[in-house]
Amino acid sequence: MTSSLSTEAPPTSGPALEVAGLTVTFPGTGRRAVGEVVALQDVDLRVRVGEFVAVVGPSGCGKSTLLRVLAGLTPTGGSVSGRAVVGAATAWMPQRDGLLPWRRALPNALVGARIAGLDRAVADARARALFDEFGLAGFERAWPHELSGGMRQRLALLRTCLPGRPVLLLDEPFGALDAITRRRMNAWLAGLDLAGHGRAVVLVTHDVDEALLLADRVVVLSDRPGRVVLDLPVPRDATDGARRTLLTALDPRGGA
Numbered sequence: 001m002t003s004s005l006s007t008e009a010p011p012t013s014g015p016a017l018e019v020a021g022l023t024v025t026f027p028g029t030g031r032r033a034v035g036e037v038v039a040l041q042d043v044d045l046r047v048r049v050g051e052f053v054a055v056v057g058p059s060g061c062g063k064s065t066l067l068r069v070l071a072g073l074t075p076t077g078g079s080v081s082g083r084a085v086v087g088a089a090t091a092w093m094p095q096r097d098g099l100l101p102w103r104r105a106l107p108n109a110l111v112g113a114r115i116a117g118l119d120r121a122v123a124d125a126r127a128r129a130l131f132d133e134f135g136l137a138g139f140e141r142a143w144p145h146e147l148s149g150g151m152r153q154r155l156a157l158l159r160t161c162l163p164g165r166p167v168l169l170l171d172e173p174f175g176a177l178d179a180i181t182r183r184r185m186n187a188w189l190a191g192l193d194l195a196g197h198g199r200a201v202v203l204v205t206h207d208v209d210e211a212l213l214l215a216d217r218v219v220v221l222s223d224r225p226g227r228v229v230l231d232l233p234v235p236r237d238a239t240d241g242a243r244r245t246l247l248t249a250l251d252p253r254g255g256a
Protein backbone atom coordinates (compact mmCIF):
# COMPACT_ATOMS: atom_id res chain seq x y z
CA MET A 1 0.00 0.00 0.00
CA THR A 2 1.20 3.53 -0.66
CA SER A 3 0.20 6.43 1.51
CA SER A 4 0.60 10.16 1.60
CA LEU A 5 -1.78 10.28 4.56
CA SER A 6 -0.39 12.31 7.41
CA THR A 7 -1.54 11.14 10.82
CA GLU A 8 -1.55 12.89 14.16
CA ALA A 9 -2.16 11.75 17.71
CA PRO A 10 -5.81 12.00 18.83
CA PRO A 11 -6.65 15.14 20.80
CA THR A 12 -8.01 14.93 24.34
CA SER A 13 -10.85 17.35 23.58
CA GLY A 14 -12.61 18.75 20.51
CA PRO A 15 -12.67 16.44 17.53
CA ALA A 16 -12.26 12.76 18.40
CA LEU A 17 -11.54 11.86 14.80
CA GLU A 18 -10.98 13.88 11.69
CA VAL A 19 -10.14 13.25 8.07
CA ALA A 20 -9.66 16.01 5.53
CA GLY A 21 -9.32 15.66 1.79
CA LEU A 22 -9.29 11.88 2.15
CA THR A 23 -8.93 10.06 -1.16
CA VAL A 24 -8.49 6.29 -1.40
CA THR A 25 -7.64 4.61 -4.70
CA PHE A 26 -7.24 0.91 -5.44
CA PRO A 27 -4.99 0.59 -8.49
CA GLY A 28 -5.90 -1.94 -11.15
CA THR A 29 -3.27 -4.61 -11.74
CA GLY A 30 -2.87 -7.36 -14.28
CA ARG A 31 -4.17 -9.83 -11.73
CA ARG A 32 -7.35 -7.88 -11.02
CA ALA A 33 -10.42 -8.18 -13.20
CA VAL A 34 -11.21 -4.47 -12.74
CA GLY A 35 -9.17 -1.34 -13.38
CA GLU A 36 -8.37 1.46 -10.96
CA VAL A 37 -11.11 2.10 -8.41
CA VAL A 38 -11.35 5.44 -6.64
CA ALA A 39 -13.25 4.40 -3.52
CA LEU A 40 -13.35 7.77 -1.73
CA GLN A 41 -12.65 11.24 -3.04
CA ASP A 42 -11.82 14.34 -1.07
CA VAL A 43 -13.81 13.33 2.00
CA ASP A 44 -13.88 15.70 4.97
CA LEU A 45 -15.31 14.30 8.18
CA ARG A 46 -14.96 15.50 11.74
CA VAL A 47 -16.39 13.57 14.69
CA ARG A 48 -16.38 15.37 18.01
CA VAL A 49 -16.08 13.80 21.46
CA GLY A 50 -19.52 12.65 22.60
CA GLU A 51 -20.97 12.55 19.10
CA PHE A 52 -22.79 9.67 17.42
CA VAL A 53 -22.35 9.89 13.65
CA ALA A 54 -24.01 7.53 11.19
CA VAL A 55 -22.62 7.06 7.68
CA VAL A 56 -25.03 5.93 4.97
CA GLY A 57 -24.61 5.55 1.23
CA PRO A 58 -25.07 3.19 -1.69
CA SER A 59 -23.36 -0.19 -1.70
CA GLY A 60 -19.70 0.08 -2.74
CA CYS A 61 -19.41 3.84 -2.11
CA GLY A 62 -16.54 3.43 0.33
CA LYS A 63 -18.19 3.32 3.78
CA SER A 64 -16.12 0.36 5.03
CA THR A 65 -12.99 1.89 3.52
CA LEU A 66 -13.67 5.14 5.41
CA LEU A 67 -14.14 3.24 8.68
CA ARG A 68 -10.86 1.39 8.14
CA VAL A 69 -9.00 4.67 7.69
CA LEU A 70 -10.68 6.08 10.82
CA ALA A 71 -9.50 2.95 12.65
CA GLY A 72 -5.95 3.82 11.63
CA LEU A 73 -5.80 0.87 9.25
CA THR A 74 -4.56 1.05 5.70
CA PRO A 75 -6.97 -0.46 3.15
CA THR A 76 -5.21 -3.49 1.67
CA GLY A 77 -3.48 -2.55 -1.60
CA GLY A 78 -4.95 0.96 -1.53
CA SER A 79 -3.31 4.29 -2.00
CA VAL A 80 -4.40 6.87 0.57
CA SER A 81 -3.95 10.63 0.58
CA GLY A 82 -5.23 13.41 2.76
CA ARG A 83 -4.97 14.28 6.40
CA ALA A 84 -6.21 12.18 9.30
CA VAL A 85 -6.33 12.60 13.01
CA VAL A 86 -6.76 9.05 14.17
CA GLY A 87 -5.25 7.05 16.97
CA ALA A 88 -5.08 3.79 18.80
CA ALA A 89 -8.07 4.76 20.89
CA THR A 90 -10.61 3.33 18.48
CA ALA A 91 -12.37 -0.01 18.61
CA TRP A 92 -13.37 -1.24 15.17
CA MET A 93 -16.08 -3.78 14.49
CA PRO A 94 -15.76 -4.99 10.89
CA GLN A 95 -18.71 -6.31 8.87
CA ARG A 96 -17.53 -9.90 9.30
CA ASP A 97 -17.68 -10.89 12.95
CA GLY A 98 -14.13 -12.27 13.03
CA LEU A 99 -14.85 -14.61 15.95
CA LEU A 100 -12.15 -17.20 16.54
CA PRO A 101 -13.73 -20.61 15.85
CA TRP A 102 -11.36 -22.35 18.26
CA ARG A 103 -12.32 -20.20 21.23
CA ARG A 104 -15.51 -20.34 23.27
CA ALA A 105 -17.71 -17.25 23.52
CA LEU A 106 -16.24 -15.75 26.70
CA PRO A 107 -12.56 -16.04 25.64
CA ASN A 108 -13.60 -14.64 22.24
CA ALA A 109 -15.16 -11.65 23.99
CA LEU A 110 -11.96 -11.08 25.95
CA VAL A 111 -9.58 -10.97 22.97
CA GLY A 112 -9.66 -7.18 22.51
CA ALA A 113 -9.47 -6.54 26.25
CA ARG A 114 -6.34 -8.74 26.47
CA ILE A 115 -4.73 -6.86 23.59
CA ALA A 116 -5.65 -3.57 25.28
CA GLY A 117 -3.89 -4.82 28.44
CA LEU A 118 -7.01 -4.71 30.62
CA ASP A 119 -6.68 -6.47 33.98
CA ARG A 120 -7.95 -10.03 33.53
CA ALA A 121 -10.33 -10.06 36.52
CA VAL A 122 -11.78 -6.65 35.60
CA ALA A 123 -12.27 -7.69 31.98
CA ASP A 124 -13.84 -10.99 33.05
CA ALA A 125 -16.33 -9.29 35.36
CA ARG A 126 -17.20 -6.67 32.75
CA ALA A 127 -17.67 -9.35 30.10
CA ARG A 128 -20.03 -11.39 32.27
CA ALA A 129 -22.16 -8.30 32.96
CA LEU A 130 -22.27 -7.50 29.23
CA PHE A 131 -23.24 -11.09 28.35
CA ASP A 132 -26.34 -10.48 30.39
CA GLU A 133 -26.99 -7.05 28.87
CA PHE A 134 -26.56 -8.38 25.31
CA GLY A 135 -28.90 -11.34 25.90
CA LEU A 136 -26.05 -13.85 25.79
CA ALA A 137 -26.09 -15.02 29.43
CA GLY A 138 -25.71 -18.80 29.61
CA PHE A 139 -23.72 -18.93 26.35
CA GLU A 140 -20.32 -18.01 27.81
CA ARG A 141 -18.95 -21.51 27.10
CA ALA A 142 -20.61 -21.93 23.68
CA TRP A 143 -18.47 -22.34 20.57
CA PRO A 144 -19.07 -19.71 17.85
CA HIS A 145 -20.58 -22.34 15.54
CA GLU A 146 -23.19 -23.07 18.21
CA LEU A 147 -24.46 -19.45 18.08
CA SER A 148 -27.00 -18.00 15.66
CA GLY A 149 -25.92 -15.26 13.22
CA GLY A 150 -27.48 -12.61 15.43
CA MET A 151 -25.85 -13.99 18.57
CA ARG A 152 -22.47 -13.99 16.83
CA GLN A 153 -22.99 -10.35 15.86
CA ARG A 154 -23.93 -9.40 19.41
CA LEU A 155 -20.85 -11.22 20.69
CA ALA A 156 -18.66 -9.35 18.20
CA LEU A 157 -20.21 -6.03 19.32
CA LEU A 158 -19.70 -6.98 22.95
CA ARG A 159 -16.04 -7.75 22.23
CA THR A 160 -15.68 -4.33 20.55
CA CYS A 161 -17.21 -2.47 23.51
CA LEU A 162 -15.41 -4.40 26.25
CA PRO A 163 -12.03 -2.62 26.31
CA GLY A 164 -13.82 0.74 26.79
CA ARG A 165 -11.97 2.53 23.99
CA PRO A 166 -13.05 6.17 23.50
CA VAL A 167 -14.23 5.72 19.91
CA LEU A 168 -16.38 2.89 18.55
CA LEU A 169 -16.32 2.29 14.79
CA LEU A 170 -19.18 -0.03 13.91
CA ASP A 171 -19.58 -1.43 10.40
CA GLU A 172 -23.14 -2.69 9.93
CA PRO A 173 -23.16 -4.18 13.44
CA PHE A 174 -26.81 -5.20 13.30
CA GLY A 175 -27.07 -6.54 9.77
CA ALA A 176 -27.72 -10.15 10.83
CA LEU A 177 -30.16 -9.37 13.61
CA ASP A 178 -33.90 -9.95 13.51
CA ALA A 179 -36.07 -6.85 13.87
CA ILE A 180 -36.79 -7.29 17.60
CA THR A 181 -33.19 -7.98 18.61
CA ARG A 182 -32.04 -5.15 16.36
CA ARG A 183 -34.42 -2.78 18.15
CA ARG A 184 -33.14 -4.00 21.54
CA MET A 185 -29.52 -3.46 20.52
CA ASN A 186 -30.41 -0.06 19.07
CA ALA A 187 -31.96 0.88 22.42
CA TRP A 188 -28.82 -0.28 24.22
CA LEU A 189 -26.57 1.81 21.99
CA ALA A 190 -28.95 4.79 22.22
CA GLY A 191 -28.72 4.54 26.02
CA LEU A 192 -24.93 4.84 26.14
CA ASP A 193 -23.87 8.03 27.85
CA LEU A 194 -21.44 8.96 25.11
CA ALA A 195 -20.66 12.46 26.29
CA GLY A 196 -20.23 11.27 29.88
CA HIS A 197 -17.67 8.69 28.87
CA GLY A 198 -15.87 10.90 26.37
CA ARG A 199 -16.94 8.40 23.74
CA ALA A 200 -17.80 8.86 20.12
CA VAL A 201 -19.42 6.40 17.75
CA VAL A 202 -19.25 6.15 13.98
CA LEU A 203 -21.86 3.74 12.67
CA VAL A 204 -22.05 2.51 9.09
CA THR A 205 -25.55 1.37 8.23
CA HIS A 206 -27.83 0.85 5.26
CA ASP A 207 -30.83 1.55 7.44
CA VAL A 208 -31.92 5.21 7.37
CA ASP A 209 -34.31 4.68 10.29
CA GLU A 210 -31.56 3.14 12.38
CA ALA A 211 -29.32 6.10 11.53
CA LEU A 212 -32.04 8.58 12.53
CA LEU A 213 -32.82 6.76 15.77
CA LEU A 214 -29.24 6.54 16.94
CA ALA A 215 -27.21 9.35 15.46
CA ASP A 216 -26.74 13.03 16.25
CA ARG A 217 -25.60 13.50 12.67
CA VAL A 218 -26.03 11.49 9.50
CA VAL A 219 -23.41 11.74 6.78
CA VAL A 220 -24.48 10.65 3.30
CA LEU A 221 -21.89 9.47 0.80
CA SER A 222 -22.50 9.58 -2.96
CA ASP A 223 -22.13 6.70 -5.37
CA ARG A 224 -18.49 5.75 -5.89
CA PRO A 225 -16.20 7.57 -5.65
CA GLY A 226 -17.73 8.33 -2.29
CA ARG A 227 -17.95 12.03 -1.49
CA VAL A 228 -19.89 13.66 1.31
CA VAL A 229 -23.12 14.93 -0.27
CA LEU A 230 -24.96 15.68 2.97
CA ASP A 231 -23.99 16.15 6.62
CA LEU A 232 -27.29 16.37 8.45
CA PRO A 233 -27.79 17.09 12.16
CA VAL A 234 -30.70 14.99 13.41
CA PRO A 235 -33.34 16.94 15.32
CA ARG A 236 -34.53 14.68 18.17
CA ASP A 237 -38.13 15.82 17.83
CA ALA A 238 -38.55 16.18 14.06
CA THR A 239 -37.11 13.13 12.36
CA ASP A 240 -39.75 12.96 9.60
CA GLY A 241 -38.30 15.92 7.72
CA ALA A 242 -34.76 14.61 8.27
CA ARG A 243 -35.85 11.23 6.91
CA ARG A 244 -37.18 12.82 3.72
CA THR A 245 -33.99 14.88 3.29
CA LEU A 246 -31.85 11.76 3.73
CA LEU A 247 -33.85 9.66 1.31
CA THR A 248 -33.66 12.41 -1.31
CA ALA A 249 -29.88 12.72 -0.83
CA LEU A 250 -29.49 8.96 -1.18
CA ASP A 251 -31.64 8.75 -4.29
CA PRO A 252 -32.17 12.21 -5.83
CA ARG A 253 -34.22 10.77 -8.72
CA GLY A 254 -36.31 8.41 -6.59
CA GLY A 255 -38.06 11.02 -4.49
CA ALA A 256 -38.73 10.46 -0.78
Ligand SMILES: Nc1ncnc2c1ncn2[C@@H]1O[C@H](COP(=O)(O)OP(=O)(O)OP(=O)(O)O)[C@@H](O)[C@H]1O
Residues within 6 Å of the ligand: 026, 037, 038, 039, 057, 058, 059, 060, 061, 062, 063, 064, 065, 066, 075, 076, 077, 078, 224
Ligand atom coordinates in the same frame (compact mmCIF):
# COMPACT_ATOMS: atom_id res chain seq x y z
N1 LIG B 1 -8.81 -4.20 -0.72
C1 LIG B 1 -9.43 -3.77 -1.81
N2 LIG B 1 -8.88 -3.93 -3.04
C2 LIG B 1 -9.48 -3.46 -4.15
N3 LIG B 1 -10.66 -2.80 -4.15
C3 LIG B 1 -11.27 -2.60 -2.95
C4 LIG B 1 -10.70 -3.09 -1.73
N4 LIG B 1 -11.52 -2.72 -0.71
C5 LIG B 1 -12.55 -2.08 -1.25
N5 LIG B 1 -12.41 -2.00 -2.59
C6 LIG B 1 -13.31 -1.32 -3.54
O1 LIG B 1 -13.58 -0.03 -3.02
C7 LIG B 1 -14.95 0.30 -3.20
C8 LIG B 1 -15.57 0.65 -1.85
O2 LIG B 1 -15.64 -0.53 -1.06
P1 LIG B 1 -16.25 -0.50 0.41
O3 LIG B 1 -16.22 -1.90 0.94
O4 LIG B 1 -15.56 0.54 1.20
O5 LIG B 1 -17.74 -0.03 0.11
P2 LIG B 1 -19.04 -0.01 1.08
O6 LIG B 1 -19.72 1.29 0.87
O7 LIG B 1 -18.65 -0.35 2.48
O8 LIG B 1 -19.91 -1.19 0.45
P3 LIG B 1 -21.11 -2.06 1.08
O9 LIG B 1 -22.18 -1.10 1.51
O10 LIG B 1 -21.55 -2.93 -0.06
O11 LIG B 1 -20.53 -2.84 2.24
C9 LIG B 1 -15.60 -0.89 -3.90
O12 LIG B 1 -15.66 -0.63 -5.27
C10 LIG B 1 -14.65 -2.05 -3.62
O13 LIG B 1 -14.65 -2.97 -4.71
